[in-house]
Amino acid sequence: MRPSDPLIRAWLALVALSALATGVSLLRPDAPPWAATVAGAAILVLAWLKARVILNRYLGLAGVPGARRGFGAGLGAFALAALVLYALG
Template structure:
């Protein structure tokens, strides 16, 4: 078990599992739909950045990670703005 938790990919997998669970629980919360949608989009952005940095190893290339992260963040902000209209 210790070797499993020391492996960065395993920790990333556990983090993705936790973020997915948080997204599922967020949909059950008694809050306005706009807030739920915003939360799900933000969780998706965090998950995408985690996948890019750990599984695709873009964390080893800061310039690529920053560029793709900027594009992803812009896309999520656009989706957030459209969802709140």
């Protein structure tokens, strides 16, 4: 059964995304070096998804398409810049 309240669904999505990020961060120390880079990129993507859930549901931007696009573009640019800097570092 799915909860009908959008805030509860958003909270459950945040919990699930946090659990996924935690699972990804628990890499084994004997993993190849490239695995840490992939894991870091995956964690950044999960953080971007969490930020979108917060903006759309908790701040109510889901009902304001123009603001949602503007914040989404800014957030996407920031996430992409962080991903590029992480990959280069």
